[in-house]
Amino acid sequence: MTGDVRAEFVAALGADAVLADPVELRAYECDGLTGFRVVPALVLLPRTAAAVADAVRICARERIPFVARGAGTGLSGGALPVANGVVISLQRLRSIIEVDPVNRRAVVEPGVTNLDISRAAAPHGLYFAPDPSSQQVCTIGGNIAENSGGAHCLKYGFTVHHVLSADVVLPDGTTAVLGADSPHLGGYDLLGAFIGSEGTLGIATRITVKLLPKPAAVRTLVADFPSVEQAGDAVTSIIAAGIVPAAAEMMDAVAIEAVQAALDAGYSRDTAAALIVELDGPQAEVDIQFAEVRQLCQNHGTTNIRVAGDEHERALVWKGRKAAFAAVGRISPDYIVQDGVVPRTLLATALTRIGELAAAAGLRVSNVFHAGDGNLHPLVLYSEAAGELERAEELSRAIAELCVDLGGSLSGEHGIGTDKACSMPRQFSEDDLATMALLRAAYDTDGICNPGKVLPTPRLCGEKPGVHRPHPLEAAGLIERT
Amino acid sequence: MTALCPSTVDELGAAIAETAATHPRLLITGNGTAEGWGAPARPADATVDTTGLTGVIRYSPADMTIAVRAGTPLAIVQQVVREHGQRVALDPARAAQDATVGGLLATADAGPLRTSHGSLRDLVIGTTVVLADGTTARSGGHVIKNVAGYDLAKLFHGSLGTLGVVAEVVLRLHPAPRAVTTVRVPASAEHGFQVATHLVTSGVEAAALEWCAGPDDRLLVRLEGTPDGVADRVREVSADGATVLTDDEACEEWSAVAATAVGEPGDTVVRFGALPAAGPAALGKIRAFADDLGLGVTISSSVPAGVHTVRVHGGAARAHSHLLAALHDDHHANVTVLRRDGLHTSSAWGPPPSAIRVMRAVKHRFDPTCRFGAGRFDGWLDDEKGLS
Amino acid sequence: MNSEPLADCVHCGFCLPTCPTYVVSGQETESPRGRIYLMDLAARGEISVDEAFGGHIDSCLGCLACVPACPSGVRYDKLIESVRPQVEREVPRGFADRLFRRLIFALFPYPNRLRLAALAGLLYTRSGLRTLLHRLGVVERLPSRLRALEALLPPVGLQALFSSVPEMTPGRGEVRLRVGLLAGCANRVFFGDVNAATVRVLAAEGCDVYVPRDNQCCGALSSHAGHEEDGAERAKATIEMFERYRLDVVVANVAGCGSALKEYGDILSGSPDFAERAKAFSAKVRDITELLAELPARTARAPLDLRVAYHDACHLANAQGVRSQPREVLRSIPGLSVHDIAEAELCCGSAGIYNLVQPDTAEELGRRKAENLQATGPDVVATANAGCLLQIRRFLDEGITVVHPVQLLDASIRGVALFATADLNAKTRERR
The missing domain is CATH 3.30.465.10 (Uridine Diphospho-n-acetylenolpyruvylglucosamine Reductase; domain 3)
Structure with missing residues (x-):
C-alpha cells in the first residue's frame, strides 16, 4: 500500500483512526480463532457510518481488500485480515x-x-x-x-x-x-x-x-443422565410431545468438570451428562409443559433433577453453560472448538462416531451442545507442547465432515470463515458453490470484501476443491469469476 | 404456447438448458394463484409448469423437517404432517386455492400466523433452484440450524419467478397446537393497535393478532397451546365486549381474513408494510381516501408486524389506481399488488427501494439474459433496456 | 517473564467490555486480550519491547476488572505486574515523562512532603491565586497532566491537614479484637476524617485500635507501577512496623493499600527472612468493610434517610473480591438505601497514579462514572478508596456528597448528620 493511500485514509478518518505501527497491527492478526494469522497493512477505526463509507470508497477505488471486524470473538477466522489489506474495526460505532x-x-x-x-x-x-x-x-x-x-x-x-x-x-x-x-x-x-x-x-x-x-414465565431445570444418549433421547421425546423448549442444552462429564472448576454453577460432578431444559411463555402453558418435561426426563432415566428456584439460580445455570468453552482452558492446555449440526435424531449416532474418531486419534473430546437443534460443539482437547496440534486439527475436521455425512451441516453458528472454506465441497456441489459465488459477486463485483472466506479458493485449499470448472455462464462470457 | 412440464429436478434442469435457444423467454407457473401479483408478465415463449413437480422427498417427523418438490400444494404438505401432530406454521389465504410451496416462496406470501412465525423466509431451511442455463443449485440443508454458505432461498423469497425456478424446498415444522381459540374484540384501528400492543407486551403469546375492517372493525386474537393453557389465557385476554368464538364462528372470521387477501374478480388487493405504530393513521387515511373516491375497502392487518392487506372493491378503475398511487406515495417500495383486476394501468410498483442496484445486480448475475418473468417487476428490473 | 499464564488466554474476548481503556478507545491493543497477545509475542521474541508496546502497558489502569471476567482463569494481575518492570527497564521514557513520574514517586509515598505540597495547594487555593489563574486561562493551557494534578487537589482545611488519630484508642466495653489500622500516606493527609471515623467505629464495636505513627507508604503505588524492589522494601518495613503490636487483624480503609497488604505473601515469597512472616501478615489483613461485616454489630444505629450510590473500587471488588460486605455494612443503617449503578465494573479512572499519568483517558472514565452514579439519583456516593473519592468528586454534580462507607456508619452510630462531609462539600462548591 502506498503512503499516498495511507495519507488519504488519515485525511478521511483522522490520524487516531489509522493504525500502522507494526506492533499494534499484530494485535489484529487473528480473531477468536488464533490458528490463522495474517497481519493487515492497516487497521482503520472509523467513528461514523460516513467514515466507514469513506474508507470503503478508497478501498474500492484502489482495489484494496478489506475485512470488517467487530469484537473479534468469531471462531471460524471470519475476521482474519488479508495481507496488504485493511481491517475496518467497528468498535468505535457503539451508540x-x-x-x-x-x-x-x-x-x-x-x-x-x-x-x-x-x-x-x-x-x-x-x-x-x-x-x-x-x-x-x-x-x-x-x-x-x-x-x-x-x-x-x-x-x-x-x-x-x-x-x-x-x-x-x-x-x-x-x-x-x-x-x-x-x-x-x-x-x-x-x-x-x-x-x-x-x-x-x-x-x-x-x-x-x-x-x-420478556416472557411472562420462565422455568429451568438441569437433569442428570447416566449417558449422553439417554439425555438425547429425552430431548427427542420432549419435542415429539409437541413442546418447543426455549432451550435444550447438554454438557458431558468433561465439560461439567471444566465449568465446575471455573465457577461453581451447581452442576453434579459425578454424572455423564447434564441436560438443561428451559421453557418460557405464558405462565399457564409453562407450568403444564414443565411438568411434562420432568416426567419425560424421568421416563428416560434421569438420576437427578435440579429446578432453578429463582432468577439467581437460573442465571448461575446459564453462566456455567455459557462459560463452558473458555472454562475448558482450565483442564486442557489447548483445545479446538468444533461446530457442526446433525439431524437431532442422529445425535446418539454422531456422539458414538465422534467417540470412535477420538479414540483412534488418541485425544479427548468434550461435548457441549444445543441438543434441541442437533448443533454439536465437540471440543478437541490437545497439547501443542506435546506436538498434538496436527492430530487435533485432523480430528476436528473429521468431526465436521462426519456431520455433513450424517445429513447435517459444517456449521450451525460459528460460520465457515477461513477455517472451513476448504471443507465446503464436502457439503455443496460445484454448481451450488458457483451459484453462491453469483450472489456474492452481485454485492461485491471486485471481490475485495473479506476475500478468501466462506467459499473455497484454489489458492487456499490447494487441490482440495477439485478441478476448477468454469460456471456455464462464465463459459458463455456472461459473468466473470471474482 | 409451449409448456415445459418436468416431474423431477433433473428433468427441469434439462428442459431449461435445452430450450435456451428455442425459447429464450420463460414464465414460471404453478397453480396460478399469484397471476395477479405484481405487474403482468410479458408474453413468453414457453411456460415452466411446476404442477408436475410434486411430492414429499423426505419427511422426518422426529426431526420436524420435510423436503418437498416445489410444485406441491401447501395444503397437501399440511395434510401429510398433520398426521404426526405437526404443521407448517404458515397460513396464507392462497393455501385454500392449492397454492404451491414454490409459488408461496416466490411471492413471499403469508397469513395471520406471520405475527408469531413470520413468512416462508423464516421457515425454509433449504432450497434447490434451477437457473436460466439449467444449473441446479442447492443451499441450506435438512437441519434447522445451519450457517454454511449463502442462503439462496432468501433471494428467491419475493422474486416472483424472475431469478430461476424453485425446484425443491425443505421446511422446518412446528407442533400443531393441541387447542386453538379465537377471541374477537370490537375495536377501531387505534384501539385495536393499543389492545394488540398490550397483549404482545403482556406475554400472552398470541399466535395471531389480526385487526379487520369491513363490515365491522374488530381485533381477532388467536391463542394456541394446551387446552388448559389456552383456556387460562383466554380469560386473560377477554375484556369488556370481547367474545370468545365458537369453532364455527372462528372459522368464519378467519375465512373472511383470507377472502380479503384473495379478493373478487374486479377488485384490487394491495399489501403494504409500515411501522406498527403508524398503522392506524395509515389505514385511516386509506379509508378516508376510499370514501372520497367512492370505493369500498376491507382490511386485514397483522398488527404487531405492521403488515396490512387492503381489498378495494366497487368504484371506477381510475379510482383504484388513484388509491394505489396514494399508497405508493406513503409507503414507497413496501407496497405489493396482490390482485390487479381493478387497476387501469399496469404500474403495480412504486418507487424502487434504495437497494435497487443490488437487486438488479442479483438479477443480472442469476439471469443475465432475462429468461425469467419479464415484466413482473416492471421498471424495477427494467429488463427491456438491458441491465446496468 | 513467565510465559505459562500467557498460554492460558484463549482469546475469547470476555474481558473486552470490562476494560476501561478498551471501552474508551475501541482499540485491541488497549484491551487485556490485546495486551496479553502483545506480551506473548514479546515473550516469544516476535516483537520488541519498544515505545508502542510500553505505551499500551502504561495505559492499563490495573483495575483488574478483567480478572473475574475471565472464564479461563488468566491471572492478568500477575501478567501486568510482571511486564511493567520490563517496560520500566527497557523502554526509555521522555524527559518530561520521567520528571513527572519522579515527582509523583517522590511525593505521594511521603506524608510529610505531601502535607507540605498540600499546604502549598491550600495557600494556592485560599490566596485567590487559583481563582486568578483559572480566570486568566492559565490552567487551561497547562499540560493535561499538571491540569489533572491541579484539579484533583482535595478541598481539605488547614486543621484536617494536620489532624491525626491517636496511636492507641481503647475499645468500648469488652474488647473483642486488637486491630491495627494502616493510616495510609495520601489518605492520612487528605482523608484524616475517614481515618478518624474508622477508629471511632472500631472502638465503638469493641476493638482496641492501634495506628502506627511512623508508617510510610505500604508500597502499593510502587508495586502497581512496576517498581518491584521499592515495593518489596516497603512491604518489609510495613510488616515490621505492625509486628510490634501483636495484632489480631490489620485493617485498611483504602482499597489500593489493602490489596497491596494482602499481596505481601506473594511479593516476599522468595525472601528467606520474610516469606513466612509475610504470609502470616497477609492472612490477617481485612478491608474495614470486611471486618465490620464479620463482626456482629454491638452498637445501635440511628436512621440516616439517604439514597446511596455505591461505587465498587477496583482494588476492593476485583483485587480483593470484596463486593457484598460494603453493601451489607451500608444496609445495616436504617433508612438508608443502597443503589447499584450501570457499568459498575468499569474503573472510575483513578487507579493509583493513573489519573495523573494518563489524564485524558482518566477524565473520560471519570465523567462516565459520574454520569452512571448520578443516574441513580443519589444523595450520597460511597466508595471505599481514597483515589476513587478524589477522582469521582471531581466530576460529580454539586450537591452530591462523596464519602467512605465507614463515614456513614460512623454518623449512624453517633446519631449525627453527615455534617463533616456535608461541610466538605460546601467547600467544594465554594471553590468552584
Missing part, C-alpha cells in the same frame, strides 16, 4: 441510537454488544432474543455477519429473524438500506441474504432490530 418500546425495536450501531441491546431494552420489559454465549462481548455487526443464534434459538430463531433493516456500505463504497420498517417489502430479500454472509457482502452501519417482550 444505541434509539429504543422504541411502542414498536418494539431498537436502532443501533454495529459495534454495540448483543447484551447491551438487551440492557437498553430492559427498562421497557423488552430484550433482543439472539443470545450467543459470547453475548456480553460480541457485537450486533458480528451477529449479522454470522447469523448468530444462541441457546434460545430453538424457539426464537436466529439473528436473521430479529433484524428488520440495516444501512449497509456496499463493497463499492455506496450505501443502501436493506429491509424496511416491517417484514413486508417488495422484491428480493436482500437483507436475508446479507445476514449470515460472514462479512463478505458489505458492512452494516446502522441496524434496526426487533425486541421481544
Whole structure:
C-alpha cells in the first residue's frame, strides 16, 4: 500500500483512526480463532457510518481488500485480515441510537454488544432474543455477519429473524438500506441474504432490530443422565410431545468438570451428562409443559433433577453453560472448538462416531451442545507442547465432515470463515458453490470484501476443491469469476 | 404456447438448458394463484409448469423437517404432517386455492400466523433452484440450524419467478397446537393497535393478532397451546365486549381474513408494510381516501408486524389506481399488488427501494439474459433496456 | 517473564467490555486480550519491547476488572505486574515523562512532603491565586497532566491537614479484637476524617485500635507501577512496623493499600527472612468493610434517610473480591438505601497514579462514572478508596456528597448528620 493511500485514509478518518505501527497491527492478526494469522497493512477505526463509507470508497477505488471486524470473538477466522489489506474495526460505532418500546425495536450501531441491546431494552420489559454465549462481548455487526443464534434459538430463531433493516456500505463504497420498517417489502430479500454472509457482502452501519417482550414465565431445570444418549433421547421425546423448549442444552462429564472448576454453577460432578431444559411463555402453558418435561426426563432415566428456584439460580445455570468453552482452558492446555449440526435424531449416532474418531486419534473430546437443534460443539482437547496440534486439527475436521455425512451441516453458528472454506465441497456441489459465488459477486463485483472466506479458493485449499470448472455462464462470457 | 412440464429436478434442469435457444423467454407457473401479483408478465415463449413437480422427498417427523418438490400444494404438505401432530406454521389465504410451496416462496406470501412465525423466509431451511442455463443449485440443508454458505432461498423469497425456478424446498415444522381459540374484540384501528400492543407486551403469546375492517372493525386474537393453557389465557385476554368464538364462528372470521387477501374478480388487493405504530393513521387515511373516491375497502392487518392487506372493491378503475398511487406515495417500495383486476394501468410498483442496484445486480448475475418473468417487476428490473 | 499464564488466554474476548481503556478507545491493543497477545509475542521474541508496546502497558489502569471476567482463569494481575518492570527497564521514557513520574514517586509515598505540597495547594487555593489563574486561562493551557494534578487537589482545611488519630484508642466495653489500622500516606493527609471515623467505629464495636505513627507508604503505588524492589522494601518495613503490636487483624480503609497488604505473601515469597512472616501478615489483613461485616454489630444505629450510590473500587471488588460486605455494612443503617449503578465494573479512572499519568483517558472514565452514579439519583456516593473519592468528586454534580462507607456508619452510630462531609462539600462548591 502506498503512503499516498495511507495519507488519504488519515485525511478521511483522522490520524487516531489509522493504525500502522507494526506492533499494534499484530494485535489484529487473528480473531477468536488464533490458528490463522495474517497481519493487515492497516487497521482503520472509523467513528461514523460516513467514515466507514469513506474508507470503503478508497478501498474500492484502489482495489484494496478489506475485512470488517467487530469484537473479534468469531471462531471460524471470519475476521482474519488479508495481507496488504485493511481491517475496518467497528468498535468505535457503539451508540444505541434509539429504543422504541411502542414498536418494539431498537436502532443501533454495529459495534454495540448483543447484551447491551438487551440492557437498553430492559427498562421497557423488552430484550433482543439472539443470545450467543459470547453475548456480553460480541457485537450486533458480528451477529449479522454470522447469523448468530444462541441457546434460545430453538424457539426464537436466529439473528436473521430479529433484524428488520440495516444501512449497509456496499463493497463499492455506496450505501443502501436493506429491509424496511416491517417484514413486508417488495422484491428480493436482500437483507436475508446479507445476514449470515460472514462479512463478505458489505458492512452494516446502522441496524434496526426487533425486541421481544420478556416472557411472562420462565422455568429451568438441569437433569442428570447416566449417558449422553439417554439425555438425547429425552430431548427427542420432549419435542415429539409437541413442546418447543426455549432451550435444550447438554454438557458431558468433561465439560461439567471444566465449568465446575471455573465457577461453581451447581452442576453434579459425578454424572455423564447434564441436560438443561428451559421453557418460557405464558405462565399457564409453562407450568403444564414443565411438568411434562420432568416426567419425560424421568421416563428416560434421569438420576437427578435440579429446578432453578429463582432468577439467581437460573442465571448461575446459564453462566456455567455459557462459560463452558473458555472454562475448558482450565483442564486442557489447548483445545479446538468444533461446530457442526446433525439431524437431532442422529445425535446418539454422531456422539458414538465422534467417540470412535477420538479414540483412534488418541485425544479427548468434550461435548457441549444445543441438543434441541442437533448443533454439536465437540471440543478437541490437545497439547501443542506435546506436538498434538496436527492430530487435533485432523480430528476436528473429521468431526465436521462426519456431520455433513450424517445429513447435517459444517456449521450451525460459528460460520465457515477461513477455517472451513476448504471443507465446503464436502457439503455443496460445484454448481451450488458457483451459484453462491453469483450472489456474492452481485454485492461485491471486485471481490475485495473479506476475500478468501466462506467459499473455497484454489489458492487456499490447494487441490482440495477439485478441478476448477468454469460456471456455464462464465463459459458463455456472461459473468466473470471474482 | 409451449409448456415445459418436468416431474423431477433433473428433468427441469434439462428442459431449461435445452430450450435456451428455442425459447429464450420463460414464465414460471404453478397453480396460478399469484397471476395477479405484481405487474403482468410479458408474453413468453414457453411456460415452466411446476404442477408436475410434486411430492414429499423426505419427511422426518422426529426431526420436524420435510423436503418437498416445489410444485406441491401447501395444503397437501399440511395434510401429510398433520398426521404426526405437526404443521407448517404458515397460513396464507392462497393455501385454500392449492397454492404451491414454490409459488408461496416466490411471492413471499403469508397469513395471520406471520405475527408469531413470520413468512416462508423464516421457515425454509433449504432450497434447490434451477437457473436460466439449467444449473441446479442447492443451499441450506435438512437441519434447522445451519450457517454454511449463502442462503439462496432468501433471494428467491419475493422474486416472483424472475431469478430461476424453485425446484425443491425443505421446511422446518412446528407442533400443531393441541387447542386453538379465537377471541374477537370490537375495536377501531387505534384501539385495536393499543389492545394488540398490550397483549404482545403482556406475554400472552398470541399466535395471531389480526385487526379487520369491513363490515365491522374488530381485533381477532388467536391463542394456541394446551387446552388448559389456552383456556387460562383466554380469560386473560377477554375484556369488556370481547367474545370468545365458537369453532364455527372462528372459522368464519378467519375465512373472511383470507377472502380479503384473495379478493373478487374486479377488485384490487394491495399489501403494504409500515411501522406498527403508524398503522392506524395509515389505514385511516386509506379509508378516508376510499370514501372520497367512492370505493369500498376491507382490511386485514397483522398488527404487531405492521403488515396490512387492503381489498378495494366497487368504484371506477381510475379510482383504484388513484388509491394505489396514494399508497405508493406513503409507503414507497413496501407496497405489493396482490390482485390487479381493478387497476387501469399496469404500474403495480412504486418507487424502487434504495437497494435497487443490488437487486438488479442479483438479477443480472442469476439471469443475465432475462429468461425469467419479464415484466413482473416492471421498471424495477427494467429488463427491456438491458441491465446496468 | 513467565510465559505459562500467557498460554492460558484463549482469546475469547470476555474481558473486552470490562476494560476501561478498551471501552474508551475501541482499540485491541488497549484491551487485556490485546495486551496479553502483545506480551506473548514479546515473550516469544516476535516483537520488541519498544515505545508502542510500553505505551499500551502504561495505559492499563490495573483495575483488574478483567480478572473475574475471565472464564479461563488468566491471572492478568500477575501478567501486568510482571511486564511493567520490563517496560520500566527497557523502554526509555521522555524527559518530561520521567520528571513527572519522579515527582509523583517522590511525593505521594511521603506524608510529610505531601502535607507540605498540600499546604502549598491550600495557600494556592485560599490566596485567590487559583481563582486568578483559572480566570486568566492559565490552567487551561497547562499540560493535561499538571491540569489533572491541579484539579484533583482535595478541598481539605488547614486543621484536617494536620489532624491525626491517636496511636492507641481503647475499645468500648469488652474488647473483642486488637486491630491495627494502616493510616495510609495520601489518605492520612487528605482523608484524616475517614481515618478518624474508622477508629471511632472500631472502638465503638469493641476493638482496641492501634495506628502506627511512623508508617510510610505500604508500597502499593510502587508495586502497581512496576517498581518491584521499592515495593518489596516497603512491604518489609510495613510488616515490621505492625509486628510490634501483636495484632489480631490489620485493617485498611483504602482499597489500593489493602490489596497491596494482602499481596505481601506473594511479593516476599522468595525472601528467606520474610516469606513466612509475610504470609502470616497477609492472612490477617481485612478491608474495614470486611471486618465490620464479620463482626456482629454491638452498637445501635440511628436512621440516616439517604439514597446511596455505591461505587465498587477496583482494588476492593476485583483485587480483593470484596463486593457484598460494603453493601451489607451500608444496609445495616436504617433508612438508608443502597443503589447499584450501570457499568459498575468499569474503573472510575483513578487507579493509583493513573489519573495523573494518563489524564485524558482518566477524565473520560471519570465523567462516565459520574454520569452512571448520578443516574441513580443519589444523595450520597460511597466508595471505599481514597483515589476513587478524589477522582469521582471531581466530576460529580454539586450537591452530591462523596464519602467512605465507614463515614456513614460512623454518623449512624453517633446519631449525627453527615455534617463533616456535608461541610466538605460546601467547600467544594465554594471553590468552584
